[in-house]
Amino acid sequence: MAEPKENLQMEKIVSLCKRRGFIFQSSEIYGGINGFWDYGPLGAELKRNVKELWWNSMTREREDVAGLEATIIMSPAIWKASGHVDTFSDPMCDCKKCKKRFRADQLCEDQNLTLSRNPEGKFVLPVGTRCTGCGSVELTEPRPFNLMFKTYVGPVESEDNVAYLRPETAQAIFAQFKNVLETSRQKVPFGIGQIGKAFRNEVTPRNYTFRSREFEQMELEFFIKPDEAIEAIHGAVATMPATGHPGEPQPDWGWQAWHRYWVEERVRFYEGIGLSRETLGFHHQTPEELAHYARACTDILFKFPFSKKDDHGNVKGDELEGIAARSDFDLSQHQRFSGKPMGVFDDELRAAWGKLSPEKQADLWKRYYDNRKNYLTKSARPGETAEQIQKQATEDANGLAKGQYIPHVIEPSAGVDRLILALIANAYSETVKTDAKGKSETVFVMKFHPRVAPIKVGVLPLLKNKPELVNKALAVRDLLRPWMNVFYDDSGSIGKRYARQDEAGTPFCVTIDFDTLGENPELLDTVTLRHRDDGRQERLKISELRDWLFTRTR
RNA sequence: GCGGGUGUAGUUCAAUGGUAGAACGGCAGCCUUCCAAGCUGCAUACGUGGGUUCGAUUCCCAUCACCCGCUCCA
Structure with a gap:
């Protein structure tokens, strides 16, 4: 019963996306190309808004995250080190x-x-x-x-010139870790964020834009001290309550606290753009699912119309973002493959280490040694001997005692296009409206959060054939245009124009009428402001309009 | 890549072995003092390529795309 209904829901969404210009099939006039999608005018605005909100909240509004914009094609050695060439x-x-x-x-x-x-x-x-x-x-x-998209660098198509389109943006962050560290005046703990395209030659692209071959990611790599260093400096790693946001970052946080922190931060982000907790799902990866180097991974899911039910009939959802605790695996790999040191020097650790009891020193040394040995063993190259591994692990543990370590990392990695689809699915609503003549029809409203809405405000002269109204409306449009995305519309009846904006998800419309022009002197230079979700109207001064709208749409 | 289904205007649907209609939407104009009003006009489709046939949108084959499974996890 539920299955066809859900497909129907998805079909309606696909149809609306095409009709209103959110999403088009790539290369449609040539029959399309499997796994690639374009964003139309409204989709492009929606996507920009989402990326900008992520960028602002993750980098500009934080002291501890710097940004990066790396190339899509990088040295193929990166994908050897990351494991993608082999495992993909x-x-x-x-x-x-x-x-x-x-x-x-x-x-x-x-x-x-x-x-x-x-x-x-x-x-x-x-x-x-x-x-x-x-x-x-x-x-x-x-x-x-x-699954790697291959290409050639330079005009000669030989094996020597093979390169790959990145399958994720994260590796560039690891590869540039040292440069960012040295130029950003950050020190661990800190993060590097990046938004960009990634490419995977998926076996089967599926579920509309959900699994595409070209897609965009918003990734943060947040580098933290290993727990052994935290314990050396602060005596112990902070303990966490069982659930909820752990609050402002503290110096004694270990990886578990940071992991929890980022999961909760990311959920807050989704809530802030209109995806309530009820629409989201969570998946905590089991030890069997986890990559060998990962310590934990929490997926944030969204309950899409195509999402499957579990055995109990509950919709779990499909993944929007994974927040992984990846230990020091990535930087270690790049250190080993590039031969360039990826470790950092930590004054605090160095100072603290000397004050520890010999027992504590030995305990921390041994735990760090074991972790390093474990990593080195699992990632050993052919021919590497146990002695070589032990020697390296000993060196690494001795380094810790001198204040040196390879940072661990928490990775919140989100798919932009999946989020766009989630926002569209979440915003989509239809209601049956009955007019004065008793005629009922189904109307669509895209209930986007004002922050992500592609168009922030529709500016409408009440009538088109009165030049005074039109000119005033154009003036209002021009007043608002530098500050937000405005759509001017003077064709058809006012009701039809409201409806058009409802389908685009525009949260507010302002209508310029005869009172605006002073027919009722008390209302001179005021406009009707109409709310999308309930049709409510209020009267606002044009002079206050910009601030009123600006504060509600950002 | 394998198996199953689908493929007609922007969208949702018709019809037909003799080259396609509607509704809604879009555009232009008239009209219109707040929630898809009305009138007039215009534009737009048989996914693509072969074959069978006097003739194919209709039958056959291939291909492409979409949906559902196998795989994938941003």
């Missing part, structure tokens, strides 16, 4: 009988077999590999599924 390239094969799809390497592993390559470098399934679904041995040849 999975050999897949299909069962010809039951049509199930497998990752060939996992399929082999499950059966204690090994996937090998033939002399031409192609993957070959060992004889006797069976489909774990139906037991058939009729499997297609493994084909590599590479």
